Amino acid sequence: MSVLTTRPPDRTAGPPAPRKGRARRRREQQWPAYVFLSPWMIGAVALTLVPMAVSLYLSFTDYNLFDPPHWVGLRNYTEMLTEDPRYWRSVGTTLLYVVVAVPLKLGLALGVAMLLRNLGRGRAFYRSAFYAPSLLGASMSIALVWRALFNDGGTVARVLDAVGIHTGGWVGNPDYAVFAVVLLTVWQFGAPMVIFLAGLQQISPDLYEAAALDGAGRWRQFLSVTVPMLSPVVFFNLVLETIQSFQVFTPAFAISGGDGGPADSTLFYTLYLYERGFTASHMGYAAAMAWMLLLAIGAVTLILFRTSRSWVFYADEEDR
Amino acid sequence: MNTLTKRWLPHTVALVCLLLLLYPLGWLAATSLKPATEVATSLKLWPSHFEWSNYTTALDGVSGVPVGRLLGNSLLIAGGAVLGNVLSCSLAAYAFARLRFRMRKPMFGFMVATLMLPHHVVLIPQYIIFNRLGLVDTYWPLILPKFLATEAFFVFLVVQFMRGLPRELEESARIDGCGAFRTYWAITLPLSRPALITTAIFTFIWTWNDFFTQMIYLFAPEKFTITLALRSFVDQSSTSAYGPMFAMSVISVLPIVLFFAVFQRYLVQGMATSGLKG
Numbered sequence: 001m002s003v004l005t006t007r008p009p010d011r012t013a014g015p016p017a018p019r020k021g022r023a024r025r026r027r028e029q030q031w032p033a034y035v036f037l038s039p040w041m042i043g044a045v046a047l048t049l050v051p052m053a054v055s056l057y058l059s060f061t062d063y064n065l066f067d068p069p070h071w072v073g074l075r076n077y078t079e080m081l082t083e084d085p086r087y088w089r090s091v092g093t094t095l096l097y098v099v100v101a102v103p104l105k106l107g108l109a110l111g112v113a114m115l116l117r118n119l120g121r122g123r124a125f126y127r128s129a130f131y132a133p134s135l136l137g138a139s140m141s142i143a144l145v146w147r148a149l150f151n152d153g154g155t156v157a158r159v160l161d162a163v164g165i166h167t168g169g170w171v172g173n174p175d176y177a178v179f180a181v182v183l184l185t186v187w188q189f190g191a192p193m194v195i196f197l198a199g200l201q202q203i204s205p206d207l208y209e210a211a212a213l214d215g216a217g218r219w220r221q222f223l224s225v226t227v228p229m230l231s232p233v234v235f236f237n238l239v240l241e242t243i244q245s246f247q248v249f250t251p252a253f254a255i256s257g258g259d260g261g262p263a264d265s266t267l268f269y270t271l272y273l274y275e276r277g278f279t280a281s282h283m284g285y286a287a288a289m290a291w292m293l294l295l296a297i298g299a300v301t302l303i304l305f306r307t308s309r310s311w312v313f314y315a316d317e318e319d320r
Numbered sequence: 321m322n323t324l325t326k327r328w329l330p331h332t333v334a335l336v337c338l339l340l341l342l343y344p345l346g347w348l349a350a351t352s353l354k355p356a357t358e359v360a361t362s363l364k365l366w367p368s369h370f371e372w373s374n375y376t377t378a379l380d381g382v383s384g385v386p387v388g389r390l391l392g393n394s395l396l397i398a399g400g401a402v403l404g405n406v407l408s409c410s411l412a413a414y415a416f417a418r419l420r421f422r423m424r425k426p427m428f429g430f431m432v433a434t435l436m437l438p439h440h441v442v443l444i445p446q447y448i449i450f451n452r453l454g455l456v457d458t459y460w461p462l463i464l465p466k467f468l469a470t471e472a473f474f475v476f477l478v479v480q481f482m483r484g485l486p487r488e489l490e491e492s493a494r495i496d497g498c499g500a501f502r503t504y505w506a507i508t509l510p511l512s513r514p515a516l517i518t519t520a521i522f523t524f525i526w527t528w529n530d531f532f533t534q535m536i537y538l539f540a541p542e543k544f545t546i547t548l549a550l551r552s553f554v555d556q557s558s559t560s561a562y563g564p565m566f567a568m569s570v571i572s573v574l575p576i577v578l579f580f581a582v583f584q585r586y587l588v589q590g591m592a593t594s595g596l597k598g
Contacts, residue, residue, distance in 0.1 A: 033420070036504070039468050040408065043469050044427075044470075048470065051442035058444060065448070115333060119331060139573055141573045254551070293438050
């Protein structure tokens with residue numbers, strides 16, 4: 001501000017009249033942009049910014065959708081963090097799920113992508129076929145199939161019985177139910193696989209040739225060429241899958257029959273949020289839960305970005 | 321290892337993986353055709369005889385609403401969402417990618433930031449807004465937001481694509497006297513077709529598969545989508561009605577399978593270049 005007011009008049013800019021004209025011309029150039037953006041701007045204000053502010057406000061209130069919100073300060077947050085064992089149960093279940101499902105899914109995706117890269121013929125076919133579950137897996141249909149497969153007397157229990165592992169039905173067992181959801185997610189490894197495959201194809205064959213000339217074996221080539229060259233793609237998939245996994249809902253809803261059972265073992269965070277807000281009509285509590293979720297996702301993403309500096313390798317780094 | 325095994329080993333591994341992966345889909349198709357007595361007793365996929373009546377039962381739908389109506393409802397919502405997303409996201413993307421305006425940087429920054437925003441944060445106030453407007457139990461809450469470019473993912477996708485397009489054509493259109501709208505409509509939009517098709521297909525499939533939003537906003541059975549109906553089918557019937565239930569499941573995923581079969585090249589390409597998820 002002070003710079004602007006104390007700066008001497010700009011003598012090179014010429015007489016004021018053309019400057020005004022230029023300013024008007026610039027305005028004229030600007031208005032089409034705002035017309036193009038108007039749907040987005042309306043949406044951003046009415047359906048994102050204002051709701052964010054309202055949701056933050058509601059998180060400090062007791063609100064049941066019918067009576068006016070009643071200010072309770074930090075009550076929702078303290079209740080959630082200190083008095084609600086089901087809240088912590090849902091946090092634990094979701095964290096367990098994220099920590100198990102994401103690495104498994106990405107590992108499988110990378111493994112199959114490496115396998116497919118070496119296939120000449122039929123690669124396009126395999127790529128599409130492996131990708132299919134990623135599209136279907138989000139549907140209620142497949143969630144119901146999963147429930148039947150992992151139910152008491154379902155295929156999984158019988159096959160495991162046949163090889164001498166007696167687990168019974170996973171869906172009804174609090175120790176296993178969450179892993180049925182994990183496997184449903186891992187089953188959809190085709191999406192990150194396609195991205196890995198695209199990344200692998202970007203790696204120059206010269207690098208492998210040079211490594212081979214230096215006497216590097218397959219494992220050494222994987223560690224010294226593939227891993228560093230692919231690390232940006234790994235990072236991208238890791239961030240995306242992690243953010244998505246925190247928000248899993250449909251499979252948990254379908255496999256548990258909607259209530260997070262048995263014994264709250266599939267009470268995922270979003271499922272509990274839905275139950276608090278829409279079944280029990282504690283909208284303020286649910287809003288507080290949503291803000292905790294935003295904080296958690298923000299924190300985890302930040303940590304991933306911070307640690308990525310030490311392991312993500314960008315080929316053009318020296319040019320920067 | 322001799323060359324023959326070297327050549328065939330990866331194929332064998334890939335095929336075995338694939339069979340394992342596609343088993344649940346085969347199971348779904350098989351179970352939808354099995355007689356009730358066989359569902360729980362046999363591990364065999366192939367039914368002893370095809371129980372087509374599962375499908376006629378499924379076609380009757382749920383709570384007196386026939387499957388045709390349910391599919392029509394799903395189609396209406398998904399079609400509206402596709403139209404809305406393609407239109408509003410391409411408009412916003414054109415402005416971000418090609419036009420200069422003072423608020424470009426902060427607005428683009430905000431748009432990218434909303435990529436990370438969990439839907440749950442805005443969910444309850446949005447519900448309150450639509451409730452106040454008297455639009456709960458209508459399709460508006462499911463379609464209207466798409467016309468307002470609320471899915472930042474697609475705006476971002478189209479921006480990235482448009483930035484990669486050569487500017488020459490647009491510049492010569494400008495010199496020939498085309499305004500921003502003409503240029504957008506006649507030059508940029510047709511050139512952006514791959515990105516718009518990707519947007520359209522993913523919007524369709526995601527909206528079709530969506531369950532959470534539909535469950536929150538729709539109550540009347542005759543307004544149900546096929547996804548919602550499937551879930552109430554489960555609540556109504558026990559495992560004895562497995563056959564009809566999975567017949568209905570097959571019907572509900574059929575559009576996605578068809579879309580996938582027709583557009584799989586676009587889908588896989590779009591994913592690989594933009595990082596879209598399934």
